[in-house]
Amino acid sequence: MITYQYPKSQELFQRAAAVIPCGIYGHFSPAPLIPATAYPFYTEKAAGARFWDVDGNEFIDYMCAYGPMVLGYHHPAVEAAAAQAAADGNCTTGAPPVMVELAEYLVDLITGMDWAFFAKNGG
Structure with missing residues (x-):
């Protein structure tokens, strides 16, 4: 032991x-x-x-x-997406197009979900 x-x-x-x-x-x-x-x-x-x-x-x-690490820490696909988001400007004043794409995906995926809302906490 x-x-x-x-x-x-x-x-x-x-x-x-x-x-x-x-x-x-x-x-x-x-x-x-x-x-x-x-x-x-x-x-x-x-x-x-x-x-x-x-x-x-x-x-x-x-x-x-x-809970958030269902693919494990440092998964290559997640790391690549995060690096691309950082390179593109990941916390801008205006909303990025991916926000709309994710909202559409979630509404289509989850029965009874009519809309999605995203927020940031300043952290």
Whole structure:
């Protein structure tokens, strides 16, 4: 049985707790349920279905980043589309034509869906 240790993650958590409520954003915050010694709270990198914590431990990500990574991290088609969007100007004042194409696709795909709405949160 492999037993992992998380000294770098623990150190980051202590630093984060001083400047971020509960040390980690949102529902991933461990307080009070998960001790900082029991789980790697900080991810260094990810590829495919795996991620590596800041201590170099490798894990299978069964949660897929809580849903959005159904194709895995760094999927070539997703990376290419994101790079093209960035090159084209991915956050412009005006809406891009792909917004209309996606709305049409969603309305056609989902029964009972009459329209779609997109927004950005400034992040």
